[in-house]
Amino acid sequence: MMRHNTLRFLRMILFLIMGALGIFLVQTLAELLFTALSPPQLSALTSSEARSLVNLLNAKLNQAMAILFIVTGMAVPLTANLYSLKFLELFIRNPVIISALLFVIFVNLSGLWTSYSSSGEAVPAFHLALMLVLTIASLLLIFPYLMYVFRFLHPKTLLGLLEGDVKACLRHARQSRGAAFNRERVAETLEHIANIAVRSVDRSDRNTAIDSVLSLEKMARHYWSVRNQLHSSWFEADQNFFLGFSSLAVSQMTASRSWMEMKLFYQFFEVLRAACPRMPELTSTIAKSLRKLGLEPASLENPALRELVIDYFNTFLRLTINRRDVRSVFIIFDQYRTLAETMEEKFPKEVLEVAYYFEYYGMAAREQGLPFVVETVAHDLGALVKKAWQNESPFRKEMLDRFLNYDRQAKPPLPGVKKAQALLASYFIHSGQEEPVEFIRRSFHELEPEFIRRLERELLQVTSQKYWEVSERRMNIEFVPEPQRVKLREFFDAVLGNPGARDAIPHRQK
Incomplete structure (x- = not known):
């Protein structure tokens, strides 16, 4: 990014120089065409006129230097205070900025020497010409320099420079x-x-x-x-990098x-x-x-x-659980589950460990009075169990057992937890796996029939896969795909000991 800014800085200076030369050329030609003056007469100055010109040029140089240093002295510390003091170090190390500031300083020194040389009746023509050119260059430098500095002070530029520092250190x-x-x-x-x-x-x-x-x-x-x-x-x-860690942790x-x-x-x-x-x-x-x-x-x-x-x-x-930030917990569990699902095929043992952590932090959320989190974890845990059975994980039965024991001691059980288990059962029925279905069915035997019917009604009422509000996941975690809806009814019928036909359940779009 800084290389691009440097090239843009140089192109802008070149453009301004060409513009200035064009203006000087047009003015000179106009003067020669519309007056009787000759080129030598245009450049001839008396000692008094030379001193006046030197004073004018010195005033412009002082103004240019003041603009550059005042803007730099205000903008850089303020930005460093807003983001990081590393800005100051990177600023000092930037060759374009340092070169521009040094150039203006040396041009002002040249102006002082020209002023000294103009004392008496002498007219230092070479000094005057050089000072005129350097003053013009200093004035033309102001705008490109300010643009460059403002781009340099952008946070993205700082991040790019910090990334470059890391890469250089690694080399x-x-x-x-x-x-x-x-x-x-x-x-x-x-x-x-x-x-x-x-x-x-x-x-x-x-x-x-x-x-x-x-x-x-x-x-x-x-x-x-x-x-x-x-x-x-x-x-x-290095222990100094981890001041809050024990020496044993650092050695590990x-x-x-x-x-x-x-x-x-x-x-x-x-x-x-x-x-x-x-x-x-x-x-x-x-x-x-x-x-x-x-x-x-x-x-x-x-x-x-x-x-x-x-x-x-x-x-x-x-x-996030300790801070009772439900939305953040919801987000992190979603990414955690995605990680575990991807790892399941090659690292089933680690995923079994992750399932334990899901259970553990789900219970921590219950202790914090976050029932929505508890129910969300149940659905995420159910997704991990489903993935384990799809991949025929050697730990799939342990995963299912952990899922069925999740929040088991809660009285009364949370509806969302039992819904997640019922959804998993409908998947197993649809895929023709009876053994895990039986385990899930047993976990429903102690529930009240009315509670079970309520679970069924609420699950079958959800007919849209997308949640009706904009959220990070966008998907409704209680949605039942169409092929599984019949199997879900079969599961609830088997739990209630009432297989066969029954009254249609009204649907409500969600």
Whole structure:
């Protein structure tokens, strides 16, 4: 991005120079055509006229320098205070900005020397010509410089520069002598990116906050692409990067060579703490980024990273449940379930573990008085069980048992939990799997008939797959596909011991 801005800066200067030359040429030709003056007469100056010209040019130079430095001195610190102090370091290191400021300073020094040389009756023609050209150049520089600085101060530019810093550090970390220094710089840069997101949340700047999270996601992917090229000393975790962690935890990061992922995912957590419950769109972005990174080959093939991704999803759930942020919990469970469904085929044991966590955090939500979350988790848990049976997982029976025991101690049971179990039963009947259907049927035996009929009525009333309000999932979790609707009736008939025909159940569009 900065290379593009630099090229645009140079093109703008070239355009202005050509425009200025055109104006000077037209003015000079007009003067020669409409007056009796000759070219030597136009440039001839007395000593008094020369001093007046020098004073005028010095005044313009002072104005140009004042504009450049005042704008820089105000805009850069303000932007750094809004987003990150890293702005100041990047500003000082920018060659275009520093070159422009130094150019104006040296032109002013040239103007002082020309003023000194104009004392007495002497007319320093070369100095005057050079000062005139430099003054014009300084004035032409103002607009391109301001445009360049304003683009530089855009948050996306800062994020791009920070990403470039990380990539440069990773290149230098391939050698032993650069590993320790670049470890520190990368860890610091990740924190700066997270700080930009947090401060953006404070100002309700949603786009910048989301861009910051996506920047962290890109950094993780780039890191995995060069991970095998880094020197072994790079993977030594530094206690200073994890001040809130025990020395044992830091040593485990060194052993698993996962300190970078821990640091990066922790930035997700820091941003989530700021976003919850103020910015659900950012929560969604964080959960999606963690899910996508968790499904990257570099993560899936590494047991330590698979465990780390699951741990962070659990941490996200704990935070959002404790804050009673129902919408965020809903979002995170959706991404967590999608992650587990994708992992099920190759890593069924980890998915069985995830099913336990679903049950655990569902109960935590019940303790917090969040029944909607409890019911949503039941549907997500049912989806995992369905996926396990589709893939013929060796742990599918354990998954089903965990699902049927979910919220079993609740009195009375939540309707949403039993609906999820009934929906799963209708799928099993439709797919011709009687054994799991029998297990689910037994879990309904202790329920009141009227309660069961109510479940049936409410499920069959839902005839639209899309939810009637705009939500993150968009789909109605209680929707029954048409082929399963008949099987759902069969299941409820079998539970009530009343197979066969019965009165039609009225449908209501939802």
